[in-house]
Amino acid sequence: MNRAVPxxxxxxxxxxxxxxxxxxxxxxxxxxxxxGHGTRASQGALPRDVDAVFxxxxxxxxxxxxxxxxxxxxxxxxxxxxLHDLLAERGQWLPLQAERRRGTLGGLLATAADGVxxxxxxxxxxxxxxxxxxxxxxxxxxxxxxxxxxVAGYDVPRLLVGSFGTLGALLEVSLRVAPRPARRTAAxxxxxxxxxxxxxxxxxxxxxxxxxxxxxxxxACEPQLALGFDGSEERVAGCRRRAVAAAERVGCTGLMLLxxxxxxxxxxxxxxxxxxLLPEDEGARPGVVVRWSGRPSLLGGxxxxxxxxxxxxxxxxxxxxxxxxxxGFLGLTGDDADALEATAREVLxxxxxxxxxxxxxxxxxxxxxxxxxxxxxxxxxxxMERTAQALDPQRVFSCGRFVGxx
Amino acid sequence: MTATPDALLASLARRLGQDRVLTDPxxxxxxxxxxxxxxxxxxRAVVFxxxxxxxxxxxxxxxxxxxxxxxxxxxxxxxxxxxxxDGGIVVALNRMDRILGIDVEDRRATVEPGVRxxxxxxxxxxxxxxxxxxxxxxxxxxxxxxxxHNSGGPHTLKHGVTVNHVLGVQLVTPxxxxxxxxxxxxxxxxxxxxxxxxxxxxxxxxxxxVALRRIPEGVRTLLASFPDVDRASAAVSAIIGAGIVPxxxxxxxxxxxxxxxxxxxxxxxxDAGALLLVESDGxxxxxxxxAADVAEVCRAHGALDVxxxxxxxxxxxxxxxxxxxxxxLGRVARHYYTQDGVIPRTRLPDMxxxxxxxxxxxxxxxxxxxxxxxxNLHPCILFDEDDAATRAKVLEAGAEILRHxxxxxxxxxxxxxxxxxxxxAMALLFSESDLELMRRLSDAWDPxxxxxxxxxxxxxxxxxxxxxRARQAAL
Numbered sequence: 001m002n003r004a005v006p007x008x009x010x011x012x013x014x015x016x017x018x019x020x021x022x023x024x025x026x027x028x029x030x031x032x033x034x035x036g037h038g039t040r041a042s043q044g045a046l047p048r049d050v051d052a053v054f055x056x057x058x059x060x061x062x063x064x065x066x067x068x069x070x071x072x073x074x075x076x077x078x079x080x081x082x083l084h085d086l087l088a089e090r091g092q093w094l095p096l097q098a099e100r101r102r103g104t105l106g107g108l109l110a111t112a113a114d115g116v117x118x119x120x121x122x123x124x125x126x127x128x129x130x131x132x133x134x135x136x137x138x139x140x141x142x143x144x145x146x147x148x149x150x151v152a153g154y155d156v157p158r159l160l161v162g163s164f165g166t167l168g169a170l171l172e173v174s175l176r177v178a179p180r181p182a183r184r185t186a187a188x189x190x191x192x193x194x195x196x197x198x199x200x201x202x203x204x205x206x207x208x209x210x211x212x213x214x215x216x217x218x219x220a221c222e223p224q225l226a227l228g229f230d231g232s233e234e235r236v237a238g239c240r241r242r243a244v245a246a247a248e249r250v251g252c253t254g255l256m257l258l259x260x261x262x263x264x265x266x267x268x269x270x271x272x273x274x275x276x277l278l279p280e281d282e283g284a285r286p287g288v289v290v291r292w293s294g295r296p297s298l299l300g301g302x303x304x305x306x307x308x309x310x311x312x313x314x315x316x317x318x319x320x321x322x323x324x325x326x327x328g329f330l331g332l333t334g335d336d337a338d339a340l341e342a343t344a345r346e347v348l349x350x351x352x353x354x355x356x357x358x359x360x361x362x363x364x365x366x367x368x369x370x371x372x373x374x375x376x377x378x379x380x381x382x383x384m385e386r387t388a389q390a391l392d393p394q395r396v397f398s399c400g401r402f403v404g405x406x
Numbered sequence: 407m408t409a410t411p412d413a414l415l416a417s418l419a420r421r422l423g424q425d426r427v428l429t430d431p432x433x434x435x436x437x438x439x440x441x442x443x444x445x446x447x448x449x450r451a452v453v454f455x456x457x458x459x460x461x462x463x464x465x466x467x468x469x470x471x472x473x474x475x476x477x478x479x480x481x482x483x484x485x486x487x488x489x490x491x492d493g494g495i496v497v498a499l500n501r502m503d504r505i506l507g508i509d510v511e512d513r514r515a516t517v518e519p520g521v522r523x524x525x526x527x528x529x530x531x532x533x534x535x536x537x538x539x540x541x542x543x544x545x546x547x548x549x550x551x552x553x554x555h556n557s558g559g560p561h562t563l564k565h566g567v568t569v570n571h572v573l574g575v576q577l578v579t580p581x582x583x584x585x586x587x588x589x590x591x592x593x594x595x596x597x598x599x600x601x602x603x604x605x606x607x608x609x610x611x612x613x614x615x616v617a618l619r620r621i622p623e624g625v626r627t628l629l630a631s632f633p634d635v636d637r638a639s640a641a642v643s644a645i646i647g648a649g650i651v652p653x654x655x656x657x658x659x660x661x662x663x664x665x666x667x668x669x670x671x672x673x674x675x676x677d678a679g680a681l682l683l684v685e686s687d688g689x690x691x692x693x694x695x696x697a698a699d700v701a702e703v704c705r706a707h708g709a710l711d712v713x714x715x716x717x718x719x720x721x722x723x724x725x726x727x728x729x730x731x732x733x734x735l736g737r738v739a740r741h742y743y744t745q746d747g748v749i750p751r752t753r754l755p756d757m758x759x760x761x762x763x764x765x766x767x768x769x770x771x772x773x774x775x776x777x778x779x780x781x782n783l784h785p786c787i788l789f790d791e792d793d794a795a796t797r798a799k800v801l802e803a804g805a806e807i808l809r810h811x812x813x814x815x816x817x818x819x820x821x822x823x824x825x826x827x828x829x830x831a832m833a834l835l836f837s838e839s840d841l842e843l844m845r846r847l848s849d850a851w852d853p854x855x856x857x858x859x860x861x862x863x864x865x866x867x868x869x870x871x872x873x874x875r876a877r878q879a880a881l
Contacts, residue, residue: 064815068643068752069781091649125596126570133843141843142836147748149567149780149820151556151603152828152835153862154844158569158599167595179649208623209689231692238691293591295512326512326591356592374594380587383579383851384595390850391843403594 008052012059015132015140015171022169023138025052026396032136033399034165036077039103040111043360044164044401045370054169054397056106063172064146067092071129073146073174076106093180095121099264100271106170112162114291116270119324120212120230121178124161130174131157135167136396146174159387164402167391181230184212186263187244189225190254194307194319197223198300200247201323207246209239215270218307219318219331222253226266270320274361277318277331286337288344288362292328294355299328302355306330306347313343329360341366348375370405377404414471418453418495421463428452437496440483441543445826449476449490454498458576458584458612464497465610466582469854476858477610479520479548483555484744485825487605491860497610499550505529506613513618514573519550519611523557526616535618538565541821542729549614556603558821560654560728563779564687565619567821569602576613577601580857589615600847605823606858608851622653622687626697627715629724630704631678635659635774638680639754641707642778645684645700646751652700654685655779659758661738661788662731662773669734672727675710682709682778683728731775732786739771739788745804746822747811751781760810761785768803782820783811809834824862832864 010025010032012018025032030051035041037057056077063073067090074083081101087093097108097115107113112124121127130144133156143156160170191197197216204214204227213228227243229236240257248255258266269276278287292302303321310317310332321328330347334340344359344366351357352375359366359373367373377384381404388398388406398406419427428434429451438446450473455461468475474494481488490496503520510533515526523544526537540559541547547557553575558567573589575598587597601608632638638657645652658666660679666672674681682704686696701712715721735742749757758774761783765772771788785807787800808818812834819828832841844863851857 066750066752068647069750070646071750122566122570125599126566135843139839139842141840143840143843145815145817145835147750147781147816147820149558149562149748149777149782150817151821151823152818153824153832153840154847155556155569155599155603156843156847158596161596161599163595178651179646182649208620232695233692234695235689235692239689242689242691295509297511358593378588378592378594380585380594380597382583383585383587383597386850387595387597387600387847390846 006050006052009055010052011055011057014059015134018059018134018169018171019138019140022054022134022136026137026394030396031399032396034110034169034397036104036107037079040107040113043111044367045373045405046364046367047399047401050399056104056169056171059171060104062086070177070179071146071148071174072177073172074105075172076104076109076170078105079103080105080108087177088180091180092177094127094175094177096124096127097271099268100275102272105173109161109170109173110163110165114273114327116215116267117212117228117230119214119322120210120228125158127176128157128161128173129176131160131170132172133160133168134171136392136394140171148176166398166402166406167388168397182232183236184228184230184260184263184267185236185240186226186228186258186266187240188256188258188266189244189247189252191223191225192251192253194218194223194304195300196250197225198303198321198323200225200250200252203246203250204243205324207243209243211239211243213270214322214324216321216323217319218303218321226270228263228267273320273329276320277329278333278361286335286340286363287331287333288340288366289360290330290332290344290347290351290357291360292330292351292355292357294326296323296326298354299323299326302351303328303330305350309346309350310343313339315339315343337363337365370400370403374403414467414473415451417467418451418464421467422453422455422460426454437478437481437490437498440481440486440488445486445489447489447491449496450493452496452498454501457502458578461497461610461612462578462582462584464495465578465580468495468856469582472856474856474859477519477550477554477606479551480522480546482543482547483551483825484746484822485819485827487554487823487825487858487861489826491826494859499612500548502612508533508618510535514615515618516613516615517549518613519548519553521549523547523549523552530618531621534621536621537616538571538619539568542732549616550611553602553611553614554604554606555821555823558777558782560656560777561685563655563777564651564653569599571617572598572602572614573617574598574615575601575611577609577611579609580852580854603823605825605861607848607862609857624690624693625685625687625721626693627721627724628684628697628700628704628712629715630682630684630701630709630712631675632680632682632707632709633677634679635758636755637708638682639758639778641682641704641709642754643752644703644707646779648699648703650686650696650699652684652779653687654683655777656683656728657681657774657776657778658728658731659774661771662734662775665734665738665773666727666731668737670727670730678710683724728775735773735786735788740790741788741792743787743800743804745783745785745787745807746819747783747785747808747816748820749781749783749811749814749816751779753814753816754778754781757783757810757814761807764803764806768799770799770803777820780820781816805831826861829860829862830864832862
């Protein structure tokens with residue numbers, strides 16, 4: 001089985017070239033894989049054999065940036081580092097993985113990547129206003145637009161966000177950006193158990209201090225609660241004081257208040273769950289990252305069962321749970337490949353009983369089948385298939401990475 | 407072999423009960439139009455299903471007979487989206503109005519599509535929660551209609567529109583199947599985003615799960631009056647430029663000020679040419695400072711007066727002024743026609759000048775009440791004589807305003823939808839390729855072409871006959 005990335009790369013410099021290259025590829029019956037910097041290329045199931053890569057590398061031009069409107073229209077091939085630098089020059093930011101800054105904007109959107117401050121500012125889908133996309137037969141089309149409120153026509157941009165490049169290629173997007181908050185602080189609290197840390201997170205959630213992140217960290221060290229606050233000096237000082245007080249009442253074992261610099265360091269660590277839970281500085285040990293999503297009230301049950309399973313198997317584990325979002329990430333590492341794989345499967349099975357559990361990172365042996373990575377096709381699978389059939393009937397972009405083998 | 411339409415009505419009466427199938431022309435009149443369209447068309451019949459299974463049965467019967475069907479909530483839509491074209495059946499969902507559950511721990515509510523928007527927040531209030539999108543019609547409009555139109559409202563500037571709050575729906579597909587469409591966090595395509603705002607052309611939603619939020623701890627409401635809309639617009643840009651994201655930023659022009667004074671006896675400074683309503687909400691820490699900063703920016707941009715609504719009663723009065731502004735216009739004109747265009751916020755002064763020029767050229771008056779923070783305009787064209795010549799002028803003026811919105815990089819509709827009203831105007835905003843992509847989706851999801859046909863996408867020549875009419879102003 002040859003699943004190497006092919007040498008043939010289609011690299012358009014604008015929409016017209018994209019259309020022409022895609023028409024050429026279609027007439028030759030080529031199967032394509034959309035790619036930016038390749039940062040997230042190991043996500044999803046192993047792609048089937050593809051004939052060529054459709055690269056967004058030359059599609060990174062800034063079309064319009066209107067700081068006064070808080071909107072930006074830019075090519076999807078732009079690197080996140082360049083994008084964040086551009087916005088910072090005008091005192092603005094795009095809160096999506098603003099600390100980690102790896103890969104392209106297109107890759108972040110196509111994988112609907114999680115970021116540390118999603119609770120405060122929204123997920124990728126919430127910040128996308130419009131898009132220009134290229135379909136497999138060379139049709140290039142815009143949908144929605146670059147104004148912050150718009151209901152003209154179908155919401156194709158959001159449909160493409162998180163589609164892993166399987167419906168078409170995102171060429172350009174319009175985004176809602178935000179003024180950079182004056183202060184960005186954080187607090188870290190220690191707890192004797194994960195249950196206590198989760199309870200403290202719940203106390204914070206019951207308050208009305210609008211934290212931008214509430215993360216329960218476990219595994220590598222004693223369980224911790226990480227809280228983030230953005231806004232004016234008065235806002236962050238007052239809200240942090242109250243939220244910390246509420247969290248401390250749940251038998252906290254230690255407290256650290258982080259200023260903006262230390263907070264930035266913490267945010268950088270939490271921004272990308274894969275990088276956080278499989279730290280590169282600990283060597284290239286084989287690892288697995290599982291992402292659980294579902295009702296917030298079910299998160300604790302999965303998390304404690306998953307941590308216990310890892311402990312039983314003697315597999316190193318660390319976790320980052322975001323109770324307010326109903327999200328949990330679990331990283332497993334170990335040199336015993338069989339134990340690692342068995343534990344990963346157990347954690348996935350536990351997660352899929354009441355919620356969704358997917359693999360964000362895993363050795364190839366675990367990524368062979370879409371169902372291993374994504375779980376069984378969801379209830380609305382037939383509608384997804386119908387949608388793929390409408391936009392990509394020849395399945396040019398359906399390389400098998402996504403749900404149900406799309 | 408398809409049965410005759412009469413056979414369809416008979417089968418629907420058997421399935422739902424005779425009292426749930428309206429066919430009497432005198433009763434159908436109510437369902438000819440929605441909230442404010444300039445057009446109407448009589449449906450073949452109106453049916454009132456009691457649940458998902460009955461909706462699916464109606465859809466299947468319509469498919470078997472080749473008859474179009476369209477879902478309808480409270481009928482408050484403003485673009486003709488719930489009109490039954492092609493001799494279709496109206497599937498009225500306003501009697502499916504049960505709140506099925508409020509999950510306090512997970513902060514979500516599950517409701518039938520006929521539940522009123524405000525009823526969700528009322529039911530959630532005792533748990534300290536609310537449903538954020540708040541269209542001006544929220545006391546009447548339904549969640550099903552909100553999903554169809556991706557409804558917004560004054561507070562969407564900070565809290566987002568319907569699509570940001572829908573967690574899942576039960577859908578009767580255009581081919582009559584019942585499917586639960588999961589939230590944005592289940593693996594797979596974001597079909598909820600596709601369905602929200604699709605104006606009922608991709609199926610009928612029979613159950614909605616929405617996110618509830620914690621009621622903000624504090625609220626500060628300011629009402630600033632300015633000599634003219636240009637200075638008020640400059641203040642809006644300066645507030646946003648200062649890094650402040652208010653919960654709401656609403657503007658009303660001099661015509662509305664006059665109407666509010668006449669209707670409700672509000673007293674504003676005599677030379678007020680524009681009102682700006684700015685509301686901040688969130689945690690108490692820092693909230694007074696934010697309100698003070700907003701007031702300062704307003705004064706620096708020539709505000710004549712900045713009032714703070716400090717009590718719940720005062721806030722209610724300020725919001726009454728905003729939410730009843732359309733009603734108050736009944737004091738100054740017999741009829742009105744509301745537009746819904748969007749522009750990049752920094753182009754507000756340019757756009758408002760254009761609106762005034764267009765109105766003057768056609769000899770019409772226009773009032774502006776709009777969501778200034780997100781550049782969503784609602785120019786309201788006022789007229790007294792309900793005759794064909796005036797109606798033609800009003801429609802032309804509305805079209806010119808929309809064209810300018812598109813020229814400035816904006817959109818045809820921010821929250822009212824395309825419906826019938828703007829479907830031909832879609833060609834102003836979108837190229838043939840853009841429309842082709844949308845058609846591919848529509849064709850795949852509605853292969854029979856019977857699910858609310860004639861909406862959203864342009865038909866070109868030879869479309870359905872509509873009889874224009876003007877809407878009698880309220881009051």
